[in-house]
Amino acid sequence: MTKENNGKAARRRTVKKLLIVSMCALSLTLAFLSFRGTNRFDNDKNRPMQFGLPMNGHMPRRLGGSGHRQSRYHRPSQRRRTGKVSEPFDESGMDPHAVAVRFREDLLQQMESKDEIALLEDVLEARxxxxxxxxxxxxxxxxxxxxxxxxxxxxxxxxFAVHKENPSSVPMFRDIVGNSDCLDPFEMDLKKVAYLARERDRQGQENNNQQVPKLLNFTAAAFHESRCGSTLVANSMIAMDPEKHRTYSESAPPFSAMREICGQTFEYCSETQAAKILQDVIYLMSRTDDPKEERVFFKFQSTTSQFISVFQMAFPNVPWMYVYRDPVQVMMSHVNDDPQLKRAICTKSRISGRHPKAIRDIAHRHGYADSRELEPSQYCAAHLATLTESAVNNLNDMAIPVNYDLLPNILWEKIIPRILGRPLTQREIDNMEAVSHDYSKGRGQRAGEFKGDSEQKAHAASKAVKEAADEFLKPSFDQLNEFKPKLLQ
Incomplete structure (x- = not known):
């Protein structure tokens, strides 16, 4: 009996040791994977930083997947781990052909198989x-x-076919990505591949028989205040002529180029450099292997309104719309999502405690010693004012403010005909009018006919919302209303 009990005790000790060893192994594995996932580090603290897409301090997630699968291309995190930081190269003043040869050699040296070399060719051919x-x-x-x-x-x-077929059910760039084979994107140096793409296109222009790849005409861009009808504008651009048009609605690369890579206060690189990054991003996104496509439109995220100056520096001759709405109605769209304004987009930075400089500046201008003194409704209005005031400050000959109340008719009656320099066909007008009847973000069960809600929003607004809208948003709203676009004269 004693021997049997001792045997059981020994087995229990053995099992316990195995469990401890297994847990240690699991902890080491998780630590290793976490280290592999780190992309950038603060100079002062060993913690992940946001760079590229904002991902709550973690390595930017690979769109369409978990972000943990092995990429088919060398990732910056691998170079970061090995300590091999890429050396900068200034190509200014050099022979373009020599630069192209060097950039191609640099990219090929990082590739380990014929498949990876083929991927470079796929990018250069706009596939x-x-x-x-x-x-x-x-x-x-x-x-x-x-x-x-x-x-x-x-x-x-x-x-892109899913967007062309039904813009209202696939309204955003992330929806297109989700309907594509993007679980395992591959990666390469942006400047080098953009340079080679331009060289490829130049060679194609010299060959008059070559249809693709080709560069689409960057026809117009749209900035917006948020919750103001901008997605309807984007849907109208693609619906007008799906075969010939491509539209990017809140796509990730331009957002990162304008707002993230150089930093929100340009602490990592200058505004001029941000504009050069944006030029390369838009160039690559405007190339096509579809001979029927002719034009490309971009609608950017609302917070890029603070960086309209970067866009203007990169594309001074491209018309840009600014979509905005009655201040109370816009605020009520945020309040409807979160009546206490604790998790609303417009108060997100208030909850985090990291108040952007633009909001602090607006608070000071309105007589508050600190932005922390603002009530939730005031903070929401101040956030929206950082967007509308930026639009006002950057109004120029290419600007077209678009009041929500004038949508959608103003698009086919005035704006698009003036931008294109020709009247629209009846088919184009019918297509735009048809998509305007659909709810612009009608994914899944939200699909259906659009119903206006301006009166309901105005009626339901609290005194605090009305006062905040009047204090922080009314001045810039009036200025946008009063502006006379040169392009529409």
């Missing part, structure tokens, strides 16, 4: 599309003065 960009701080801060360095693009084949 693969840019879906995300990320930057490596150690490389970006060492950028040449007249160029940039350390920015990497991620590519996959996008299924």
């Amino acid at each position: 693969m599309h840019l879906v995300q960009i990320v930057g490596i701080e150690e490389e970006v801060v060492r950028s040449p003065k007249n160029s940039y360095h350390g920015v990497y693009g991620r590519f996959c084949r996008l299924n």
Whole structure:
């Protein structure tokens, strides 16, 4: 009996040891994977930083997947781990052909198989599309003065057909990505591949018989205040002529180029360098292997309104719309999502405690010693004012403010005919009018006919919302209303 009990005790000790060993092994594995996932580090603290898409301090997620699968291309995180920081290269003043040869050799040296070499050719032939960009701080801060360095693009084949067929059910760029084979995007140096793409297109222009790849005409862009009808504008652009048009609605790469790579206060690189990154991003996203496509439109995220100056520097001759709405109605769209304004987009930074400088400045202008003194409704209005005031400050000859109350008719009656320099066909008008009857973000069960809600929003607004809207938003709203666009004269 004693021997049997001792045997059981021994077995229990053995099982316990095995469990301890297993837990240790699991902990080491998780630590290793976490280290592999780190993309950038703060100079002062060993913690992940946001760069590229904002991902709550973690490595930017690879769109369409978990972000943990092995990429088919060398990732910046691998270079970061090995300590091999890429050296900057200033191509200004060099022979273009020599630069192209060097850039191609640089990219090929990082490739390990014929499949990877084929992927480069797919990008240059516009068979693969840019879906995300990320930057490596150690490389970006060492950028040449007249160029940039350390920015990497991620590519996959996008299924634009789903957007062309039904814009209202696939309204956003992330929806297109989700309907594409983007689980395993591959990565390469953005500046180098953009340079080679331009060289490929130049050669194609010299060959008059070559139809694709080709560069689409960047016809117009749209900035917006949020919750103001901007998605309807984007849907109208693609619905007008789906075969000939491509529209990017809140796509990731331009957002990162304008707002993230160089930093929100340009602490990593200059505004001029941000504009150069944006030029390369838009160039790559405007190339096509579809001979029927002719034009491309971009609708950017609302917070890029704070960086309209970067867009203007990159594309001074491209018309841009600014979609806005009655201040109370816009605020009520945020309040309806979160009546206490604790999790609303417009108060997100208030809850986090990291108040952006733009909001602090607005609070000071309105007589508050600190933005922390603002009530939730005031903070929401101040956030929205950072967007509308930026639009007002950047109004120029290419600007077209678009009041929500004038949508959708103003698009086919005035704006698009003036931008294109011709009257629209009846088919184009019918297509735009048809999509305007659908709820612009009608995914799944939300699909259906659009119903106006302006009167309901105004009636339901609290005194606090009305006062905040009047204090912080009314001045810029009036200025946008009063502006006379030169393009529409």
